[in-house]
Amino acid sequence: MSEIQRLLHDHLFEQAPIMIAVLDSDYGIVEANGAFAQVFGDWKGRHCYDLMKERDSPCERCMAAWTFEDGKTRVCDDRLKMGGSVSSHFVVRVALLMPEETIANPYLLWVASNVNEASSLQRENELLFERVPCYVAVLDRNLEIVRANRRMRETFGRVWGRPCYQAYKHRGTPCSPCPALKAFEDGQEHSATQVGINAKGEETHYAVTASPLVREHGAPDGKVSFVIEIATDITQIHELEREKVEAERLAAVGQTVAGLAHGIKNILMGLEGGIYVMESGVKQSDMARVERGTQMLKRNVEKISTLVKNLLSFSKGKVPAIAMTDPNAVAREVFDLFSPLARKAGIDMAAELQPGIPPAPLDAEGIHTCLANLVSNAIDACQMSEKKSRRVTLRTSESDGVLAYEVVDDGCGMDYDVKKKIFTTFFSTKGAGGTGLGLLTTRKIVQEHGGKILVESNPGEGTAFRILLPREKLPGLTEGAANGGGEAGPA
Amino acid sequence: MSSAKGSQSRRPLVLVVDDEADIVEYLTVALEDSGYRARGETDPERALRILREDPPDVLLLDIMMPGHTGMELYRRIRRTQEGAGLPILFISGYSRAEDFSKTGLPALEKENLAPPAGYLEKPLSLQELLEKIGALVARLPEQSHV
Numbered sequence: 001m002s003e004i005q006r007l008l009h010d011h012l013f014e015q016a017p018i019m020i021a022v023l024d025s026d027y028g029i030v031e032a033n034g035a036f037a038q039v040f041g042d043w044k045g046r047h048c049y050d051l052m053k054e055r056d057s058p059c060e061r062c063m064a065a066w067t068f069e070d071g072k073t074r075v076c077d078d079r080l081k082m083g084g085s086v087s088s089h090f091v092v093r094v095a096l097l098m099p100e101e102t103i104a105n106p107y108l109l110w111v112a113s114n115v116n117e118a119s120s121l122q123r124e125n126e127l128l129f130e131r132v133p134c135y136v137a138v139l140d141r142n143l144e145i146v147r148a149n150r151r152m153r154e155t156f157g158r159v160w161g162r163p164c165y166q167a168y169k170h171r172g173t174p175c176s177p178c179p180a181l182k183a184f185e186d187g188q189e190h191s192a193t194q195v196g197i198n199a200k201g202e203e204t205h206y207a208v209t210a211s212p213l214v215r216e217h218g219a220p221d222g223k224v225s226f227v228i229e230i231a232t233d234i235t236q237i238h239e240l241e242r243e244k245v246e247a248e249r250l251a252a253v254g255q256t257v258a259g260l261a262h263g264i265k266n267i268l269m270g271l272e273g274g275i276y277v278m279e280s281g282v283k284q285s286d287m288a289r290v291e292r293g294t295q296m297l298k299r300n301v302e303k304i305s306t307l308v309k310n311l312l313s314f315s316k317g318k319v320p321a322i323a324m325t326d327p328n329a330v331a332r333e334v335f336d337l338f339s340p341l342a343r344k345a346g347i348d349m350a351a352e353l354q355p356g357i358p359p360a361p362l363d364a365e366g367i368h369t370c371l372a373n374l375v376s377n378a379i380d381a382c383q384m385s386e387k388k389s390r391r392v393t394l395r396t397s398e399s400d401g402v403l404a405y406e407v408v409d410d411g412c413g414m415d416y417d418v419k420k421k422i423f424t425t426f427f428s429t430k431g432a433g434g435t436g437l438g439l440l441t442t443r444k445i446v447q448e449h450g451g452k453i454l455v456e457s458n459p460g461e462g463t464a465f466r467i468l469l470p471r472e473k474l475p476g477l478t479e480g481a482a483n484g485g486g487e488a489g490p491a
Numbered sequence: 492m493s494s495a496k497g498s499q500s501r502r503p504l505v506l507v508v509d510d511e512a513d514i515v516e517y518l519t520v521a522l523e524d525s526g527y528r529a530r531g532e533t534d535p536e537r538a539l540r541i542l543r544e545d546p547p548d549v550l551l552l553d554i555m556m557p558g559h560t561g562m563e564l565y566r567r568i569r570r571t572q573e574g575a576g577l578p579i580l581f582i583s584g585y586s587r588a589e590d591f592s593k594t595g596l597p598a599l600e601k602e603n604l605a606p607p608a609g610y611l612e613k614p615l616s617l618q619e620l621l622e623k624i625g626a627l628v629a630r631l632p633e634q635s636h637v
Contacts, residue, residue, distance in 0.1 A: 272517065
């Protein structure tokens with residue numbers, strides 16, 4: 001026996017992290033190691049059945065007895081008392097220990113390891129993976145699903161072995177952006193909100209987080225080999241949000257039919273007035289009066305037509321056409337459209353467009369409508385002000401991933417009562433000149449872009465409207481939508 | 492309005508205040524056609540000036556002008572010497588019940604301000620308007636009208 005073998009022989013028994021005991025043919029414990037004593041307590045003069053089973057006699061189905069009989073090595077799992085009243089789960093191996101000179105008097109080598117902790121953890125993990133009310137899937141570097149939990153299988157059908165984009169989205173190529181691809185690339189966690197198609201062909205909205213699955217040794221090249229995707233189904237929340245927006249819209253419509261009627265009554269009176277003034281001019285052969293009456297009729301017919309157009313575009317719930325758009329190009333178009341009008345009214349109009357803002361997925365026509373509404377309001381506000389020099393500024397900027405449009409005027413401003421009403425009803429301060437739909441429509445379009453609109457205003461000082469569009473919340477591109485926002489060239 | 496002195500000055504003056512220029516035009520033409528002197532104004536401040544300089548016999552006032560200025564104007568008029576007892580007819584695009592709740596009309600009494608002389612809903616009937624104005628003018632002291 002070499003020196004190393006001798007040292008191993010001497011120390012292994014004491015220091016092995018498994019429980020080792022030697023039993024005689026009466027099941028008396030004749031020797032045991034430190035790990036055994038630590039787990040089962042003082043063993044001297046005890047039998048295996050009284051120490052580990054709290055019994056007065058050997059067990060009925062005793063593996064040790066069989067091994068003593070046939071000499072075969074056996075492995076089984078068993079619950080054993082660990083001292084005190086605690087019991088635990090062990091894997092036990094028994095084998096005959098036969099010193100050459102004591103064949104007639106064999107001993108049994110009893111070796112056990114506690115598997116309770118490991119097996120229950122594994123069971124818990126399994127249960128968690130399978131039953132957690134989320135979609136859980138493990139993807140390999142080809143984005144193929146190598147494991148999927150029950151919820152995932154129930155919702156998306158047989159997904160195992162298929163690429164995720166095909167399984168959840170019926171797509172031929174990966175989504176953009178893809179949180180799993182990002183996690184593979186940088187080893188970080190990434191989240192996204194996505195819309196998939198379930199096994200029944202219905203839209204399923206989910207918020208997904210992709211985390212790299214780090215194994216002890218990882219891939220040989222140090223790259224992430226697997227990503228685990230955990231997703232929460234937000235279809236119902238999404239539906240509720242949509243219903244809430246719809247309910248708010250309906251409430252706004254319902255509450256303000258009276259407001260609309262007020263506007264219509266004014267127009268109707270303008271029409272009646274036009275007829276009256278014209279007839280009065282005819283009776284008195286006053287051609288100037290006839291002309292005034294005709295103008296009144298024309299003006300009020302125009303007002304009705306504007307009102308109806310706005311009302312239709314608001315109620316239709318037009319689906320926005322999202323295309324990669326130069327944010328500045330839309331602003332420039334609106335500026336070019338309104339600056340001659342402003343100049344005519346003696347108002348300075350300026351465009352301050354931050355250069356180099358990258359294209360963004362926007363509904364160019366919708367954003368154009370928003371900016372046109374705000375600029376037109378700003379010009380009106382300046383016209384209502386008695387200041388000598390009046391100014392409307394249209395700004396664009398982007399910082400921290402938030403795209404911003406700003407329309408600032410130094411016109412008449414708004415008091416608290418007016419401010420709190422501007423977005424909620426068919427509210428207008430312009431008499432029959434305004435439909436009260438401009439800001440309502442603007443807010444709707446901004447919300448469809450995942451953004452918000454803020455207003456700051458002081459009576460007599462002016463107003464600033466800000467449209468804030470966080471890029472991460474911008475909608476996905478509409479299939480087949482043409483590129484928008486003056487991509488063809490400078491406006 | 493020096494040319495309006497003489498026989499014209501004895502015709503009752505009706506002031507029409509509404510933010511809608513077309514409505515002002517319509518009502519002033521119709522009132523003039525019916526033998527009244529009529530002036531119209533879309534701006535509340537200028538209306539107050541007219542009230543001081545050329546006090547009308549009857550005022551037609553749109554109470555739902557933008558930003559509640561109609562009701563504000565009513566209060567300011569009632570607090571002036573010329574306007575305290577002036578017959579004022581409200582005109583509005585809202586129904587009467589809505590106006591009462593929106594403008595806080597009942598609060599006038601607490602403020603010791605005289606109530607309006609009448610109420611007309613848009614689109615108003617010209618005949619009804621002329622009847623109401625006629626009735627108000629008939630109650631005016633003799634020297635201010637023929």
